[in-house]
Amino acid sequence: MIANLAWPDQLRAAIARGERAVMVAVAGAAGSTPRESGAAMVVTRDRIAGTIGGGHLEYEATRLAREALRGNAAVPAHWLVRFPLAARLGQCCGGVATLAFAVVDASAATWVDGVNALARASAPLAVVGRLGHGDVVAERLVVTADVVLGTLGEAHLDAAAVAAARARIARRPDEPPRGSGALNLAGIALFVHVVRPAAFPVCVFGNGHVGRALVQVLGALPASVQWFDTREHDFPASVPGNVELVVTDAPEGDVDHLPTGAYVVVMTHSHALDFAIVEAALHRDDWRYLGLIGSRAKRHQFERRLGARGVASEALTRVTCPIGRGTLKSKEPGVIAVAVAAEILAIREAVASGMCSGSTTRLEDTRAAPRKAG
Secondary structure, eight states: OOTTOHHHHHHHHHHHTTOOEEEEEEEEEESSOSSOTTOEEEEOSSOEEEOSOOHHHHHHHHHHHHHHHHOSSOOOSEEEEEEEHHHHHOOTTOOEEEEEEEEEOGGGHHHHHHHHHHHTTTOOEEEEEETTOOSOTTOOEEEOSSOEEEOOSOHHHHHHHHHHHHHHHHSOTTSSSOSOEEEEETTEEEEEEEEOOOOEEEEEEOOSHHHHHHHHHHTTSSEEEEEEESOGGGSOSOOOTTEEEEEOSOHHHHGGGSOTTOEEEEOOSOHHHHHHHHHHHHHHOOOSEEEEOSOHHHHHHHHHHHHHTTOOHHHHTTEEOSSSOSSOOOOOHHHHHHHHHHHHHHHHHHHHTTSSOSOOOOOOOSOOOOEEOO
């Protein structure tokens, strides 16, 4: 699953149904706005996929998109609309959102397929199109750091657009301009939609009550989840679409194959298995987060045993146990799951902003169809 890149899948589905669609993206966000620059949704005559924040802004965007789809006259391939949220829409957040609209039909199948293929590499990409250019709606450039697909119809414009798109891709997400937005090259107005795949890897070990609740919460996040357990028939009949079930006889051995930068949560039915998984993870040392369910007493016991086995004390301080830092004291599985998800998201945001290198420090709290791995 490529989370936050659902719009290419939705465009492909609309094309397969023989429909036109309008992609709506946040091209600029000043002040307080419902969503950030780059957020997108796809609108067809009777479907909406994704969100740009809901409320009156999304209602108006949907209305404009469907007006374009109903119209018999040609509409531009791309166009921008500026929404002062308080003055125009009566929304109290009061910022200004600029939305980019792009009509897509069967002629766009090539570049939409290209986006899907490139997205699976989890690399940033940009889609570039002309604003107000309605002759050939299929004219788009898809650009990554080392790949270019498509054309804007003119070689010199393609070259300049590729250079501009790559400059935006190379910027950090918090550096202006933040990627998506309008661009003027030699008097030609373009729209650049920069997409930074947001899926982050979460590896959950354990299929107990808290594990099940956590996986449901993660299903609403831009995460790519692997869920490990030794008990094949204990998994629920259905799981969120971003979850892969992994049945394994030796979960501690699977730790060697986890993706770099993973967020690892250990909550199996066995303290001995928890210990083996944590020990294996500490030997890897390239994860972002390592959370262990349990009390402070369990933590201290694990610290003593791991220290006796030669694990450095500095490494032990990076294990988060108990999990679910904060003021919530409830031991309800759903509450713990929400708290752990919030903990993971806090680490992820800190990494994205450059506030930390990726691995956590010790966090304290007072609250005590499947595939075979092989």
